[in-house]
Amino acid sequence: MVGIHIPAFLVFSWSHSFGSSRSMAVGRASVGFHSTTVGLRKPRRPAGLFALRAGMFDFLRNFGEQARQEQLALLKAMKEGTFMDYVRDKAARDTAQVRAFRDGLSKTREQLSREIEAIVERNMGRLDQVDQAMKEIENVLLGADLGVGVVDRLIQDLRRDVAQKRLRSGVQVRASLAASLLSLLTQAQTEAEKRVQAERISAERMSxxxxxxxxxxxxxxxxxxxxxxxxxxxxxxxxxxxxxLLVAADTFRAAAVEQLAEWARRAGVDIAVPLENQKNAASVAFDALKRATDERYDVVIIDTSGRLHxxxxxxxEMKKLRRVVERQVQGPVTExxxxxxxxxxxxxxxxxxxxLKDVQVSGLVLTKLDGTARAGFVVSVVQELGIPVKFVGVGETLNDLRDFDPVAYIDGLLLSDATAMAQRTAP
Ligand SMILES: Nc1nc2c(ncn2[C@@H]2O[C@H](COP(=O)(O)OP(=O)(O)O)[C@@H](O)[C@H]2O)c(=O)[nH]1
Ligand SMILES: [Mg+2]
Structure with missing residues (x-):
């Protein structure tokens, strides 16, 4: 019964949201480290090193184009009323990606959907109870850490949808929230990406x-x-x-170097560690960068010690480390x-x-989304900081770092039981 109603509602609700936001990058976040800067690079290094660099970060760089294609496919599906086909198709293409978000966000989603379903059950059937329902839904969303500004906007959109579309079920309410949230998220993420890319281009022009x-x-x-x-x-x-090359520049905690060495072993990559009594993180980075250029490493990943701002x-010390690195590579850090x-x-x-006051940050990594029922803060974090989310951690194994994918995130946060059901009931 419900299975028949959900797809019809989703088509309407999501297309409503996207109809007015054609410029949004939907689908995978356009993380591409160099998508806009590659053309500006002047070869200054030996050709061999540049040949290596040409294929660098393909899995990230291609996202700009992938996101555009994804957006076109989604808009087409909206126009043709085949949105659920699109979701099903995306899920089939990105099985691992979608599943990672569904699994990782299950704690937040289960709590959100359980509470929303209960509120709708109690109140929504009676029009005179709508105000009460909105108040309760607002509290549930605040509890999942979506942030006051975002929640105000969602409730405003939900009130409109309740009135116009006569929503009655918890799934319908979740779908309305999902559509509004996806719209806010993709807009914030796209703006943040643009800003960070512009900063990078100007940094490369300088250095x-x-x-x-x-x-x-x-x-x-x-x-x-x-x-x-x-x-x-x-x-x-x-x-x-x-x-x-992984670099252990955490010189404060004694166990930090061993911890990274163990990870490097598991990941199958080389590691640069501080010399005995080398306590200065910048000089560790200096030595490591020298080794990286001499031995032609493609990528250097520097792990720093934790610090309070x-x-x-x-x-x-952090600023000094960065200065040393940038002098050594004669350009800005990639990320x-x-x-x-x-x-x-x-x-x-x-x-x-x-x-952000002290350090120029180009992207966020949000970890432990799997360990919390408060994974809703992602949208407000991007909105308020103006920094794009590039990766999310959804577990403790090496495979559990995912590219941030707004559609998969929103699906995992609010909807995936409904979209999974629609997938199952599809012909
Ligand atoms: N569940 C979960 N645990 C994580 C994730 N990322 C890191 N952790 C755990 O968080 C703890 C601290 O991580 P660590 O990398 O040492 O933090 P650091 O001090 O910032 O370097 C460790 O126990 C990690 O296994 C994640 O995405 N999910
Ligand atoms: Mg550490």
């Missing part, structure tokens, strides 16, 4: 293109920098066939990724704001 791709991971202790560094290294080695000395963990939710946003 030239770097001799080596460098990824710098920064953030507070325990949020998942080391694990994410290893997951990235593993992906670059296995999927993109890159020669990767309030510690001035440590922030100065400076700020790692935030989802369980910190809105607190992470406050801390991140301080980080």
């Amino acid at each position: 030239g293109s770097p001799a080596c791709e460098v990824l710098l991971l920064v953030g507070t202790n325990g949020h998942g920098k080391t694990t994410s560094a290893a997951k990235l290294a593993y992906r670059l080695r296995t999927q993109d066939k890159k020669k990767v 309030t510690n001035e000395n440590l922030m100065d 400076c990724l700020l790692v935030l963990d989802a369980p910190s939710g809105r607190n992470a946003v406050t801390a991140a704001r301080q980080w």
Whole structure:
């Protein structure tokens, strides 16, 4: 019974949302490290190194084009009223990606859908109860850490949909929320991408293109920098066939080097460690970069020590490390990724704001989305910080770092039981 109603509603609701936002990049986030900057690069290095660089980060660079294609396919599906076919097709194409988000976000989704279904059951059937229902849904969304601004907007859209489309079921309500949220997210993500890319282009104009791709991971202790560094290294080695050097620039914690060494072993990549008594992170990075250029590594991933943005000395050390790296590679770092963990939710946003004052960040890695029922903060984090989410951590193994995919994220957060059901009932 419900299976028949959901697809019809979804087609209407999602197309309504997308009809007015043609410029949004839907589908995979356009992470592409170099999608707009490649053309600007002037070969200054030996041809061999550039030949290696030509295929660099294909799995990321292609996303700009992939996102465009995905958007066209989605808009076509909207026009033709075949949205559920599109979702089914995307799920079939991206099985691993969609499943990772569905599994990783199950805690948040289960809580959200259980509570929304109960509220709708109690209130929605009677028009005089709508205000009460909206208040309760608002609280549920705030509980999943979506943030006040985002929730206000969602409730406004939901009120409109309830009145215009006479929503009656919990799934219909979730689909309305999903459509509004996807619209907000893709808009924020696209704007953030553009801003960061413009910054990169101007940095390369000033200093030239770097001799080596460098990824710098920064953030507070325990949020998942080391694990994410290893997951990235593993992906670059296995999927993109890159020669990767992990750098243990966390010189504060004694166990940090061993922890990264163990990850490097599992990921099957090389590691550069501090010399005995080498406590200066910048000099560790200096030595590692020298080795990387001498031995022609494609990518260097620098794991730094956790620090609070309030510690001035440590922030100065971070700035120095970056200066040393950029001087050494004669160009900007490819990415400076700020790692935030989802369980910190809105607190992470406050801390991140301080980080951004001191360090130029090009992307966010949001970890532990699997371990929390508060994974809703992703949208407000992008909106408020103006930094795109590039990767999300959805588990503790090497395979659990995913490219951020707005459609899969929203599906995993609010809907996937409904879309999975529609997939099953499709011919
Ligand atoms: N469930 C889950 N755990 C994670 C994720 N990322 C990191 N962790 C765990 O978080 C803890 C701290 O991670 P670590 O990389 O050492 O953080 P660092 O101090 O920022 O380097 C470790 O126990 C990791 O296994 C994730 O995406 N999901
Ligand atoms: Mg660490």
